[in-house]
Amino acid sequence: MGKVYLTGAGPGDTELLTVKAHRVITEADVIIYDRLANPELLDMAKNGCEFVYVGKEDGRHTLPQDEINEVIYQNALKHDVVVRLKGGDPFVFGRGGEEGAYLQERDVKFEIIPGITSAVSVPAYAGIPVTHRGVAVSFRVVTGHESPNKEVSQIPWENFKTDDTIVFLMGLHNLGKIASKLMEIGKPREYPCAVISRGTTEDQTVVVSTLENIVEEAKGIPTPALIIVGRVVELREQLNWFK
């Protein structure tokens, strides 16, 4: 039985891969990858490495998580080095915990290789620090896409009232709802926010606006995209370095 490496692929730029992730990719017998892992990383694999795509598309969950768990397990029975490559970090909205638990229950050895999360790195590539002396002393990371199967939302909107910076991952299709909710809890209409599409890649697009106007101004921007809300967005004027 092989070992499974639950590996973070980082936010998109292939150079933001960790050295350890690079090593296991080059040693892998099989790489099970999803949509947010840059497929160019697969070119680093050795000859004979098998690639299995199990990703999800927005609005099209064609392979449920329990089947993905089983695909990982079955590959661990067949191969020595199994890399489960996930966009960003496996434990930040990556469901790496569920995959690890599934393997642990079946006595399959696994290792977690953290990746650079898009929550911090994508704003950085847009010239937006998530904290900044005198502007923001904390930041909150929230899913922008809760499971449609949940009857009641787990997002504690009321708690966001005093947050300096809020980052929503995978929230583009709920942008209108997110902006409305934040205004409902008392954030000003002119509060700064930005949508960053395909961050850290050559296709990166950034739309800077206010809670009131962001929906209109970000219309048509492609996924994957991250939403960042807070005064730190205004720092982009000075810090925009990636063009």
Add this chain to the structure above:
Amino acid sequence: MIKKLLIGALVSAAFFTHSQAKEKYFVVERESSSVAVIENGLPRHHMQNMHNMNHGVIKFYDNDGYLISRDGYIVRFDPRSEKKLNEYKTSKSAIGFVINKNYVAVANYDDKSVDILSRDLKPIEKIKTGSRNVGIKIYKNYLVFSEMDKDAIAIYEDVNRGRGKPHFKLVKEFKNVGVMPFDAMIKGDKYINGFFQSPWFGVVDLDTLKFEKIQLQLDDRKPVLKVPHFGFWSISDSKVFIPAVGDNKVFVFTPDFKFIKAIKTEGLPVFTALSPDKKYLAVTFSGKKFPVIQIIDTKTLRVIKRFEFDGKVLHLRWSNEKPELYISVNDSNKVAVLNTKGWWLKREILTIKKPSGIFIYQKGK
């Protein structure tokens, strides 16, 4: 050590950052009226509302994509944006179509006609043939097709000779060509069609408009009794490969149809496809051997590789730019990709629903 690894990682990353595939794969999802688009090993998108995709076929012309559905719709889409542009229903059932710079022609089954449409799918004319029509092809200003219920081959000509809106007139109709013609191919100036119930195939010389019957014979002078779909044949410069219907063999003929060899295969062959360099022939099978494909070396005419999948293989397609063979494994909802240099399973894309036909759009062409 760490430094060395890091440099290695950065060099690899920098090297591969700019590798961009030009091919886009459009895969018919047979039971969900949709088409999956695969690029760089990722299913980028699914085009929805494509009607009945049983035997759905896609063709590209310039930067237009066209798809024909089993229930008589022809759909035009943009293969770059992967968006449906418009559609037109020609009949209740259609199976074949052809495109040139001026028009799209659709051979209909049930209303016994051939529809001529503009490239953006506006109706121009309907040719009533009184027969189900198959094997539609374009040769210069001719539109050629076989009339299944009339045992005939019809040749129409665009009297406007490719200038402006086409208008077709019957030039010649060959009668009693064989019983129930059902498929055709065009090779140079020859239109070649096959029949359900006649043990020969018909050949029309499109320059001289002469017709002849050719019988395929094996080395022991036994005729090949049933000619399969031409879409399933493969033709290299020196050989024609024909899957035997009802026998575990692939027949090999010279281009002038002299018998060379019968290659024994594991199952009843259905579909053959030559690699772009013509070195290998991939063969799919029916019945119990549906999940198997075999690879034949076209020089030695021997089976050199065998692969078995966990479901029925419905179609396969060789990449033109990488040593890869894409395979639709229908009932396990995946597209498998073989590396054809080392012959190993390189990739499985597990999110394609009931895949069948695989079609390649060459970006920037």
